[in-house]
Amino acid sequence: MNLTCKDIGLRLEVENTLLEQLYNTGMKHYPNEFGGLLTGHYSEDMKTCHITGTLLPQKYKSSRYYFERGREGLLEKLEKLYHAEPRSIYVGEWHTHPDGEKGPSDTDKQAMQTISDHEEVTISCPVLLILATSPRGYTPGFYVNFKNKLYEYE
Template sequence: MKFFNQHKQVSLIVEESLIAKIFQIGIEKYPLETGGFLVGYYSNDSMTLYIKDLLLPSKQKGMAYLFERSIDGMKQVFKKLFEDQKYFYIGEWHTHPNGLSMYSSTDLNAMIEIANCETVSITNPILLILSIRDKQVNDFSFYIYNNKGLHRYE
């Protein structure tokens, strides 16, 4: 599957099987919120991002999501992933049970923190949000973070 972001003029490529895997985790946890990290790499010209896998955080704190689950605990995991597969941390994914795939102000603030986080040092992290209703994925959206804003991929 390929997505394009008008704002940054960049593309994102992800295997349908990976999306299906993320859907499945989200549905299994429903009606609880869940999420984790996305890993992958960029093309040489940095115009295309390949999402290759997901990681679940080592600690999950239940409801209030995103940055609470401490990216710091993942430092070694990311390091090993890069050594073994040359994949980087590229962003986040989480579910909105009975909600929309639109980001919240909490989500935006968390992404601002991530972009400023020394552990991951990434200027344009991405965010995937899944809207789940009645144990089904209703909708999903990818966003790219840039300069204190989130911009959707189409």
């Protein structure tokens, strides 16, 4: 699917096969939340983000309404992706909202701001994907943290 964020002129591309893969991974943890990193690359003008993959955390805390990924091993995996052909980099985060809404919670907004401020894998505009999941299927919500505010891709 192709999405745009008109307010700030950014575009997002993601394959449906990847979304299916994330949904299937998320459902293994249903009804608890689950998630990980999003990887991909940017166009030369930096206006289009192409999400191509995910890295899953080895350690995490999760419950029905909470997910926090650990960091163990992720930097090493990102380093490998950076040197792979084609190169891919960290572009953001994803997690599920089992039987929930695709909108971000206040905690989600704060977490994205923290990542923008402090993440050692620095990118200026990290993407947040929330997958509202249920046994019947999923609805994705895509957001981008830009200049201290979370915008929705449509």
